[in-house]
Amino acid sequence: MSAWFKFTPITVLGLALSGCFTPTYSDSKSIGSKDGKSNPFGEVNFHVYETYTSEPPNCVAILPFTNTAKAKQVVSSEDAEVVRKALYAHLSPQGKVDIELPRVDFVLNNMEQNQKQNYFRIGQKLGCDALIIGNVSEFKSQFVGVYSNVAVDAQLKMIRAKTGEPLWEGNHLAETHGGSIPLSPIGIATGILDAAMNAGDEQIFRVVDDLARRLVLTIPDNRITVVEQPLSRLNMARMSKNFGPQSIDDFLKSVSFKPLKDQKSALMKAIQDEAFHGENLRRVYVALVHAAPQDATVNGLYADYLVQGGDYFNAAKFADTSLSYAPNNPVMHFLKGRIQIKLNDLAGADDSILRAIALHPTNTKYLNGLGFLNSLRGHHERALAAYQMSVDLDPLNGYALYNMGVTFYNLGDLQPAWDYIYQASKAYIQARDYGQVVKALADLKDLKTLGVVTKGEIPELERVLQSISGNG
DSSP, rough: OOOOOOOHHHHHHHHHHHHOOOOOOETTTTTTTOOOTTTTTOEEEEEOOHHHHOOOSEEEEEEBBOOOOOOOOOOOOHHHHHHHHHHHHTTTEEESEOOOOHHHHHHHSSGGGGGGGOOOHHHHHHHHHEEEEEEEEEEEEEETTEEEEEEEEEEEEEEETTOOEEEEEEEEEEEESSSSOOOSSSSSSSSSSOOOHHHHHHHHHHHHHHHHHHHHHTTOOOOOOOOOSSSSSSEEEOOOOOOOSHHHHHHHHHHHTTHHHHHHHHHHHHHTOOOOOOOHHHHHHHHHHOOOOOOHHHHHHHHHHHHHHHHHHHHHHHHHHHHHHHHTTTHHHHHHHHHHHTTTTTHHHHHHHHHHHHHOTEEEOHHHHEEEEHHHTOOOHHHHHHHHHHHHHHTTOOOHHHHHHHHHHTTTTHHHHHHOOOOHHHHHHHOOOHHHHHHHHHHHHHHHHHTTOOHHHHHHHOOOOOOHHHHH
């Protein structure tokens, strides 16, 4: 379905969800657009190009943002990455394929330096037709007693990878002054993020969340499609913790003198305690595999680590190794199946996920995965059967209910599509997954324009969301 972009409904929804803390939305290419100075909550400047409307992208990948700051300010690459992650979290519920950030980074890190600005080549490597690029020019937090000043500013653009032509652009300065921070409940705390933060970080993350949410509101959501649950965990931690004076070299040297059994224990404890990060953490995993090469758990841990880093090909190899030593592990069969989906081995994924279900038939996550896989393969009846089994086990399974609605839509049966997406919205409300409620509401509005019979459900959902926002 193509839900052509009409700014007014999205603006109205944005205003409803933002309560009284509402910025001005302004098309930057329209005549007489305002500069935003009259609104204390700022202005969201955006423009959707005609080429987006005529040929909407099927997939969007968010590249790392630059961090060229304004005069006398400092924006770190870690700060820019926080904005990127928040944007991904808000964009992922849309009906576009999204490339998970670790996969984007893995592909970029394995490209020649002179190819990293070749958007056509990047799009080919990622299998994605649109890219978001941008710059974070301000990331400021000041706390003096009860007074605070928090500000985040970003300038973003979506381009078509093949040609470089612009599809959308947006820029916004999210800022707050005073002793309290406006909090939208439709954001980080209720999304897919694992937010590891202290009190100061929590406040700035809320402003980052406002920035990302407001910008994404201006990006057209042009299709109803089945959604995939994220494979990689998205952690919002802004600063690296201080893990003590021991270097990675000293640690690995001290471990190497221990018996193999003790080496394994020490290395696994270092991973569990998050004692090392980045390249140092990779070295710990490599040492662990060398210490216990025939251990199913160790190989499985390394497979998951590689998945989190976007290295799906090598992750699949270590998942296979783990299964060769523990063939009845449903968790590893399911992980392997999800990796195979990413590698476009859908037949192999079907076998792996079915093995996981055979070993643990009441696991709703596995049934959801089977439903999603069959949706990808166009096996709509099998997808519906898998989702229904999942719903039978958990009637408030919003993910399965939503994808059942989309599957009925793909079959051309619009009334059941409406019914299941509405049921999903209620399940999402109970789960406090308000970002998905917003997505479901937008889809219900699209279905209504196609003549589906409604009974006041849309105003009901809007009232619920507004009451939630008002309480935030």
